[in-house]
Amino acid sequence: MSSYFSKRSGSQLAKSTLPYLILGSTTIIISGIALLYTFQCSLIYTANYPKGSRKHVPKPSDYGMNYISLVLETRDDVKIRAYVCKRIEGASTRPTVLMLHGTSGNMGHRLPIARKFFKDFKCNVMLVSYRGYGKSKGSPSEKGLRLDAQAALDYIKQDSILKDTKLIVFGQALGGAVALDLVSRNESKVDALIIENTFLSIPKIIPHIAPNLRYLTFLCSEIWPSENYITKLQTIPILFLSGLKDEIVPPQHMKILYELANTSGGKMIQEIENGSHHDTVSQSDYFPKIGEFFIRMLGEEFC
């Protein structure tokens, strides 16, 4: 009896629920895709990592640099935060470095790098936290970050001292994509470009980071097509800093970007033998290689 019952109930279950199961799993797949589409921004822009990054933003004074803290208003009215560290002496005669950060943390986490540019290379430095990062308002997206970088450039170009200094745009990883995008639209306003461990595009990096999602890359609304922007540059000198132990962005991406660049200003690829994705900057040969680029491409004044 009990076995008959369960058998009958089993087959009934199969007959009556199969369509719902199919419908159900289709719904799950569709909503999974929708979620992926909606939440890809939170997968790509990890502004909450490391923990506390939306609250705690270290200050340049923690690193011995004088600074002003700014609220920039982007063209779509988002208020983002920035630091400007001007040299006390001769600011107008020294280059300015605009730093565009990678996908985690905020501008404050890059102050040790800013200090190198400020103290060792005697540059003015501007750092910006993209929308949705640190204490900047809004939430990140490709379209938005573009406007954030634009707001930083606009600021520099209206500042009475910085506007006439040589400008170097420096982007790490995602920041390299932001930098390429910005410079491809404003090449005449910028004197040199440095990118570090940057990818060809988001769809091309996904198979390396998340192999299970490789067939879903067509759903990407965030593209960051650096491989296209690099080919638009015509005159600017470019430095490619490539960590050969990068476990996130295959060094091959940097190599291809380097090969695609066709700029009359010259290009230089510096491979950092022991550099992984996050610690390329802390390798001992990193800043000497930037120094070499400055001297070779921009002249003695940069040492």
Ligand SMILES: *[C@@H]1O[C@H](CO)[C@@H](O)[C@H](O)[C@H]1NC(C)=O
């Ligand atoms: C950079 O290019 C954009 C798009 O062409 C333009 O709107 C903007 O004014 C330029 N920025 C500067 C500082 O000239």
Ligand SMILES: *[C@@H]1O[C@H](CO)[C@@H](O)[C@H](O)[C@H]1NC(C)=O
């Ligand atoms: C590189 O730039 C030069 C000068 O602008 C141009 O003549 C040449 O066709 C370009 N090469 C490629 C591969 O785009």
Ligand SMILES: *[C@@H]1O[C@H](CO)[C@@H](O)[C@H](O)[C@H]1NC(C)=O
């Ligand atoms: C890379 O690491 C190896 C092993 O620790 C070391 O011998 C080598 O000097 C390092 N290379 C550079 C350029 O720092």
